[in-house]
Amino acid sequence: MRIVLSNASPDPIYEQIVRQVRAQILSGDLSEGDPLPSIRALARDLQISVITTKRAYEELEREGMLNTVGGKGTFVAAQNPEFLREKKMKTVEEKLSEAVDQARLLGVSPEELAEMMRLLYGEGD
Amino acid sequence: MLPKLLYREWILHRQVVMLMFAIFGAYQIYALLNMDSARAWIVFAALYSAFLTAALFIREDKFRATGWTCILPIKRIELVRARFIVSWAMVVAALGGATLLAVVLPGTKFPVSEIFNTSTLLIVAALTTLIFAWILPFSIRFGMVGIMVFLVGAQIGGVLLLLVGQRMNRASGGAGRPIRTALAAISDTLVSARDALSPTLFVIVVIVVLVATNWLAYRFAAFLFDRREL
Amino acid sequence: MNAALEFDGIAKNYKGFTLDPATFELPSGYIMGLIGPNGAGKTTLIKLVLNLIRGNAGAIRVFGLDHLEHEKQIKVRIGYVPDEPKFYEDIALKNLKRATAPFYPRWDDARFNSLVDAFDLPLDRKFKKLSQGQKTKFALALALSQGAELLVLDEPTSGLDPVFRQELLKMLGELLQDEKTSVLFSTHLTADLERIADFITFIRDGRIVFSAPKDEVLDRFMLVKGGREVLDAASRGLFDGIRVHTHGFEGLTSRANEVRQRLGDRVAIERASLDDVMVLMERKVEHAA
Numbered sequence: 001m002r003i004v005l006s007n008a009s010p011d012p013i014y015e016q017i018v019r020q021v022r023a024q025i026l027s028g029d030l031s032e033g034d035p036l037p038s039i040r041a042l043a044r045d046l047q048i049s050v051i052t053t054k055r056a057y058e059e060l061e062r063e064g065m066l067n068t069v070g071g072k073g074t075f076v077a078a079q080n081p082e083f084l085r086e087k088k089m090k091t092v093e094e095k096l097s098e099a100v101d102q103a104r105l106l107g108v109s110p111e112e113l114a115e116m117m118r119l120l121y122g123e124g125d
Numbered sequence: 126m127l128p129k130l131l132y133r134e135w136i137l138h139r140q141v142v143m144l145m146f147a148i149f150g151a152y153q154i155y156a157l158l159n160m161d162s163a164r165a166w167i168v169f170a171a172l173y174s175a176f177l178t179a180a181l182f183i184r185e186d187k188f189r190a191t192g193w194t195c196i197l198p199i200k201r202i203e204l205v206r207a208r209f210i211v212s213w214a215m216v217v218a219a220l221g222g223a224t225l226l227a228v229v230l231p232g233t234k235f236p237v238s239e240i241f242n243t244s245t246l247l248i249v250a251a252l253t254t255l256i257f258a259w260i261l262p263f264s265i266r267f268g269m270v271g272i273m274v275f276l277v278g279a280q281i282g283g284v285l286l287l288l289v290g291q292r293m294n295r296a297s298g299g300a301g302r303p304i305r306t307a308l309a310a311i312s313d314t315l316v317s318a319r320d321a322l323s324p325t326l327f328v329i330v331v332i333v334v335l336v337a338t339n340w341l342a343y344r345f346a347a348f349l350f351d352r353r354e355l
Numbered sequence: 356m357n358a359a360l361e362f363d364g365i366a367k368n369y370k371g372f373t374l375d376p377a378t379f380e381l382p383s384g385y386i387m388g389l390i391g392p393n394g395a396g397k398t399t400l401i402k403l404v405l406n407l408i409r410g411n412a413g414a415i416r417v418f419g420l421d422h423l424e425h426e427k428q429i430k431v432r433i434g435y436v437p438d439e440p441k442f443y444e445d446i447a448l449k450n451l452k453r454a455t456a457p458f459y460p461r462w463d464d465a466r467f468n469s470l471v472d473a474f475d476l477p478l479d480r481k482f483k484k485l486s487q488g489q490k491t492k493f494a495l496a497l498a499l500s501q502g503a504e505l506l507v508l509d510e511p512t513s514g515l516d517p518v519f520r521q522e523l524l525k526m527l528g529e530l531l532q533d534e535k536t537s538v539l540f541s542t543h544l545t546a547d548l549e550r551i552a553d554f555i556t557f558i559r560d561g562r563i564v565f566s567a568p569k570d571e572v573l574d575r576f577m578l579v580k581g582g583r584e585v586l587d588a589a590s591r592g593l594f595d596g597i598r599v600h601t602h603g604f605e606g607l608t609s610r611a612n613e614v615r616q617r618l619g620d621r622v623a624i625e626r627a628s629l630d631d632v633m634v635l636m637e638r639k640v641e642h643a644a
Contacts, residue, residue, distance in 0.1 A: 196430065200426060
């Protein structure tokens, strides 16, 4: 598990953690059953408050991304493939939403935006 | 708790104590060779060593380390108790060592057996008690300032004594030496008391009074020290 | 959750300074930053815990026990590092240790020696020969070797270089792993606490301004910057503290959404740092145009 925190980011630290862990689970970097560091160990490693890491884990648990087994620790939860896909779609949709807002603001048409998207996708190959 | 505190005082003061005892020893050699009254000698030795102990406790104040001492898991009264014991131990050790020196030194001017006179020893104990009763509570509470208070108090006391003596002198026709007269009066009272009780009983009573005074001084010192803000 | 340390209306009057009744607590296993400007009362609060000074009202409980009634039991479990530690100057460090260790049944000599190594402290040297930083490190080494469950540190970083400060914070982080050690850390350098503190208590002029989980504090307040023309009677009301200067203003707000709605892109809104909170909270500073 890899977490990189930014003090400059407008997002609260716990949210940064939630996002990054979620992304790694969705992308498959973290698989079902993988153990996560304890909230205290993570707090120590990232040099942040344990209350923050606790909040992040609790949020992820609420989303169904993590499972805490009393006494054993926290693990990546089994992901329902439907649910997983839905989550992935949602993540992309959020980003796309931002792009659409910007485009609208700057006067870029939907067609231009779609073209841009196709080109960018092509670059990824 | 007490042994730990006593050990601690030893660690913190041992070098200074050894230096002070060395100087004290040198002075004793001089005194033993020059004083012809055992009583006067031991009284001075007691006064000297009693003041030494005060010098010891000033150290903590000088270093402002009293806060450190009070952080330890001890009650303040335990610290005061330890310091009273250390004070007495110092005086007893000093006098014991000085007596040994008197025995061993070939040139001792007075007969050593005179040291072990009951009255002499009681006087020494009483003087030490009085000095400690006054100096310890105030130095434990006020540090350096406490010693100043003692010295100033002693001076004022001395002046008052002189004035009282002069008054008495005038009252009695101006002939006598007032302080001698006062001391004589005190010793006369004590002698009559001793005669009224048996000598042994008298000694016991005096010892009890001294122990009580020490205990009261200790409680007073603890009371003052409890209120000290650090 | 048990409280390692509870202040219950504790108050203290000095000539020239008053600590108003303070009530807050530090739950077990967490680290609390006590922040405030110099002279705010941080050291007073800390000295009250250690019974170096007596309160005029209220109570303090450590591990649930009254701090006066159970003074000895409590002090065995507290490791304290004062601002500018003072020891007998003419005694060597190793002897200062010998004068301290016997009082703590959980004294860990191995730990003390490894700390002395890590801090590079000369055990044979007399205390007076140490630099200011070394003196603090020595006091820390002692406090950390006592097996303490509560560490009380009064401005521990203010004599130390940044490298050591990081090391100290890392050490504290390690200690907190066992969930049984709690730390109260007073400082006017908030950067140290910005990340690792779990709770923050802010004191100013003898009064506790707030005591809350750090995340809550940093989530609650936003820093708003903009030009003076943006301010009017209504918008000023949105700020918990404000500083107006020639070229604009900085405001602290707990109502960021309202600010965004009203003032929108005429202002920049960003997360407030603890410093911002400390400087701006409940303050209104105006500089003439």
